[in-house]
Amino acid sequence: MLKLPAMNFSLPEWEPKRDFAPYESLTESLMQMSRKTGFQSKAFLKSCNAIFTKAKQGKVSEIPGLIRKPLDVRALTTLWLSELFFEMCPVTQELINALYHPRPFLSKLVIQQLLRLFFQRFEQAGDLNALLHCLHQELGRSAKQLKSSSLGKLIKHKTKIINVEGPSWVAKTAISKKTDLDIFIESIGLKSFAESRFYSLCQNHYYLEQLRKLEPWHPDPLLQEIIKPSVYESPYNQTEMLGHEILRILIDRSPKEKVDEQWQGIILTIAGDPRMSKSSPRYQRWWTALSTQQIQKVRGWLSRFDLLLFLKVLEDYADMNGKEDMNRMFPARKKFLEGLFDLGLVEDSRLFINKNAEYYLKKNYKKDELPYYSIVADPNRSMIYLKVKGKHMIEGTHNFKLWIYEDLPPDSQIFNLEEKYFAPKELTTKLESNFYKYFNGLSIKSPVSITHNGDWQYKAIDAFESFGVRINPEKVLTEKMYLQYKRKVGLQSNFRML
8 A cells, every 4th residue: 555655734823813803804894884785684794705705715716606696796896895805806807797697787786886996996996997897888777777866976977087087087177167176076976985096196187287287486376285295195106106297297397497496395395305315215216216307407406506505605604794805705706606507517516514504594494495415514614516517616605715626536525425524624625635646647637726816716717728618707707807807818819708
């Protein structure tokens, strides 16, 4: 006789509370639903338990064989409204077909349950096309009968609402009628489905359709709505949140050169500064979903915003400390820096501010609306780094020299976005020292440091020119300085007068 090897079984210890918990939860859920729907019969609960057991065992394909009576149809459609069951058994064409096993039409109660399922789940229902076809067929067949019911208003627009594009149609129609969304929702018979996935998508489309029509620099109450986390973190599609589409619309509808400050604040509130580390969770959550062109566009705006904040800090320091020399120099420094932006030469930036300047910014701006910046351990001075046509420039407040580099070592801390705190020397003498160590023996021109007195702007223009960057002096000099510059250089170089 063939001797079979011993078979070892490893069964978990019997725990009635644990092992029956899913069934108890389902039974309680079914009891609650049955009270609402009017069936508490043992036969109904028995059918529900039989269908649920097949789903629990992973035998969904055997469920159609259990649908033999109208009671079984009601059991399945009731179970579909249960989160626990639906996760195991979403809608399929086979299950929809099984609903017609007992008879060739569905009852009003079953139709209502399928409608609840459609609005509750919408595109997450499983085979949405199968569900849509079923609902269109039944609503068409029962139109006269249902017109006098609570579904009468919905029946009137059934082909538009019971549709993959249903939420979009609802939103666009409400906007075209200049009607509040909730009022329109009620007028078409959807008020009872307000707490549903379908309604959330209607809201999303309602916001987006209006947002697409807004013009920059035109305040609108909608802008206060879309900065709520409950709005921009709501689902938009299977992979994205509504905030992703809000970002795209605001970015694409704004000119490249500048952005509405309120729109910029919304972008920063939702996604933060794209110049943060690419490995940060916030960058991964928001910016990876956008195109390179969209990210670069925002980086450009934020570089100009960096400059705006830097100039405000510079001006505020001069005013608060009564520095007449700085007040005299401010217009020239402002003109020079803004001119570089107006010429389209600035490719990137980074802001370094001291604690006093940080206090000033937080006092005048919301935290979420400020760009990414670093702290410099200096009691008086703040700095800004600008990448100008591949070259590098560092400007500062107070008595900070203007530094211009043809190149910088790639491992410079100034490029390290993880580094939040800087010592002043890391932007001055230490950076210069690292430059000479890294480029020793290479044909790279030495950095230029310029003190802000006399003709410092001319020296800056000359330094950039020596590094191969053309700067139109008329764009970076005050009118008075430009006239002096023309007299100084004359017409000896057409290049200089570009």
